[in-house]
Amino acid sequence: MISANSFYLNDALTKITTAPQGATLIFSSKDWNSFPQSVMLALAGRRDLTVVFQYDYKGKAYTVTIPAGTPIHTGDNWYGPERLVGLYEGVEVDR
Numbered sequence: 001m002i003s004a005n006s007f008y009l010n011d012a013l014t015k016i017t018t019a020p021q022g023a024t025l026i027f028s029s030k031d032w033n034s035f036p037q038s039v040m041l042a043l044a045g046r047r048d049l050t051v052v053f054q055y056d057y058k059g060k061a062y063t064v065t066i067p068a069g070t071p072i073h074t075g076d077n078w079y080g081p082e083r084l085v086g087l088y089e090g091v092e093v094d095r
Contacts, residue, residue, distance in 0.1 A: 004031070005032060008031075009035070012027055012039055015027075016039070019046065019049055024050040025052070027051070029054070029055055030056045033053075033055035033056065035084075040074045040079060047072070048068055050065070051066045053084060054093075061092065061094070061095040062093065064084045065088070066088050
């Protein structure tokens with residue numbers, strides 16, 4: 001049996017690797033707000049993509065946008081909500 005988290009992360013990897021060139025991918029979840037190094041490595045290999053992460057953390061909603069061409073940090077094992085905001089200038093948003 002595959003966990004919901006594993007399904008979400010595998011789906012993210014599939015979308016990154018199969019997206020058409022120049023696409024914008026939006027990953028939106030109220031349940032999952034952290035990504036493993038494997039997702040960031042996949043993004044580093046697809047710098048033609050713009051990626052938007054939308055998630056909730058500690059009762060607040062955030063959006064992190066990584067425009068195409070932005071260097072991707074791949075040195076951490078996990079990228080939690082605060083780390084993503086700090087690395088890529090995420091913002092708190094109203095939902």
